[in-house]
Amino acid sequence: MTLLSERMNGHWSELETQDGERRAARAWERLERLLETAWEHSAELRARMDRAGLTLSDIGSLDDWARIPVLRKKDLVTLQAGGPRLGGLLACEPGELARIYQSPGPILDPEGPGADYWGWTEAFHAAGFRRRDVVQMTFSYHLTPAGLMLEQPLREIGCAVIPAGPGNTDKQIELLTTLPVTGFVGMASYLRVIADKAVARGLDLRRDFRLQAAFVAAERLPEGLRRGLEADFGMLVRQGYGTAELGCVAYECPALGGMHLSSRCHVEICDPQTHRPLPPGETGEVVVTPFVDVYPLVRLATGDLSRLVAGACPCGRTAPRLAGILGRVDDTAKVKGQFVYPAQVAGVLAGFPAVAAWQVVVTNPGGRDRLALRLRLAGELDREALARAFQEAIKLRPELEIAGGAEDIEPGAPPLVDRRIFG
Template sequence: MDSSMDSNNSFHSPVENASPEARAAWQFEKIMHVAGKAAEASGEFRSRLAAAAIDLRDIRTLDDFARIPVLRKKNLLGLQQEKGLDWLLTAAPGNLSRIYQSPGPLYDPEGREQDYWGWTEGFRAAGFRTGDLVQMTFSYHLTPAGLMLEEPLREIGCAVIPAGPGNTPAQAQLMTSLPVTGFVGMTSYLKVIAEHARNAGLDLRKDFNLRVAFVAAERLPESLRSEVEEAFGMRVRQGYGTADVGCIAYECAELGGMHLSSRCHVEICDPHTGQPLPMGETGEVVVTPHTLSYPLVRFATGDLSRMVDTPCTCGRTAPKLAGILGRVDDTAKVKGQFIYPAQVAEVVRTFPQIARHQVVITNDKGSDWLQLFLQLDGPLDHAEFIAAFTGKIKLRPALHVLSGGEALPEDCPPLVDKRTYE
């Protein structure tokens, strides 16, 4: 491995190794600037402040800031549909850089600020450097992942191959015919590429030049990380973020959790009250990014985690998130997409011959598997149903139609997440 990848001096922001006191002061200044802009121009934020009878002039500390009610992810879709996207913006839509669409549909605006999504810091920590040639396997179509993660690479000085997802033979051909040193995508897909290459008679260490990967959109079992790192002789580091707010946390060379990004204020809060919890307790991840065009102040992600403040030998002083430990509500995230039971029910309602249904998610050998069990009252066109489901949910399920005396319980939950992690 290139020794420059392990340099601890390649910080993107001076806040990365600042004292806790300096970091807190920096964060308070930044988030109050965001809150001030939102109070001037965002109908959503003004309404939230008014409902809680809060005057921003009374917010003088981070503890005061936590008095602002959270904005929950599960409510964001309804707000966009009922009030319109403009109600949440501080800039006219035409003055944005891009607008993406996530399933729902939920719109994800991108402003014109430099490094808007804030991933550059995480890529540097992972080991990406000027001159790397990086293969991007996230989608560039409507959803933000591809472009969201390409721009920080270009800011660092990397070249990017916008490969997008799928077409594994072409992915392997690109990696072996060009000096590709970096990979961005899902670890499970990098494993698929490795298996294809082996079956084609390729040597993963001799025929590939990969040395670093930045992965996201799915949980990363340590067994899968070790398998891929050993196979290619490379480093695999993960980041955590959402299509709403961008980067939240990322791994450094030393592992042991994901450092909080300096481009947002992160709290671990009681899911019921929205109030911050003490260090080490498990709660909901609540984020205030420093972005101004689409100010999501105290945005409750629905993800559960806990914070640890053990010093890290990489030199970064930000606390770490100890992984994503589950979901607050009954939604689930599979291959980077959230599955909402209400959306599944919406598809099912268009097929009256379906009496009951249940989504079951497992993760055999590190790969997420989405299964859909159906109990029918009449004949069903499987292809038509799969097309409708995939069009709405953006994921293709393994369909199981119950037969004979099989039946789903009347009170069966619409979604069961059976995934386990080490």
């Protein structure tokens, strides 16, 4: 069996350690080819470029790429309803595909032929999966792509897979403890459920289990949950970021500290309104173009917010890192020209333990933007210090309002409410 320390070494592909110049050259080469195919075969892309007055010859370099208007993820539902070739999104005949899934939306997710179609193999290798691992897959194999999509990299690496699917925790525990299962794929919160149930039944997570590597996805991973699982099982827990239509977008390495961008796609961090790329380090919308010809999703605007982490990673991978998903575009507002992200506000308020609950409310009385920060207090608050810290991070000075009584902040209330009236 592979030792835990050996699972942290090496890379799957030489693409992971390419220098920036080669990486950019390869990206452009792939994007140029993709654009030519999409221009020829995807009616959706052709119509989108027509509307912007663009032709193929207008996009001659990576710098021109951002001139192409984005495709919004939420528009896929309506677009796909337009005929058997998914409203012109598909660049091949449906029968040429390997699989067609449906994920919530509902959005259809075509899978083209090819061994590592969704591009997760480098991510699973970085997470510590190795040849001859026995891996329990707890994502669903039914209709949604998760199970089959995340099984591909395991087959590539040379692992045996138990297609357990979700649920039936007793059966999961039985398989995990009777077979030499060294890998787990699923949601971290579900692995916690399995662990707690096993302990309650008198099992020992190190003696009765052999887990060494887990790849988790599909939910936010709190650091406490990760550390707890790693300590309890004596294993590595790493996460990836991707979507049902895009496949792998980014993934964690042994060093942690962000998620390396996948070599399978081109990722831009863009201003959520103009969709122009932002300077490195700024928070914006994740816009992804996978290098996939059969279903060309050129500049898919995911609605997810992130930023790039600066500096080299000690693991040796050179791909830039995403700082995790910091929120959704739908939960943000542009106030006086500045984007206000709830995750950023949460970061500021974490330094003020007297704040028990908060909510940002944006209005525009008389046509002028006004940003109020509603607070429920559980102690003494230095209001001036809070206003200063807020202004430093978010570049806006909030008006503080104390909530309570009938005006209280309900549990589960949205962190940001935009009540502006335009026009």
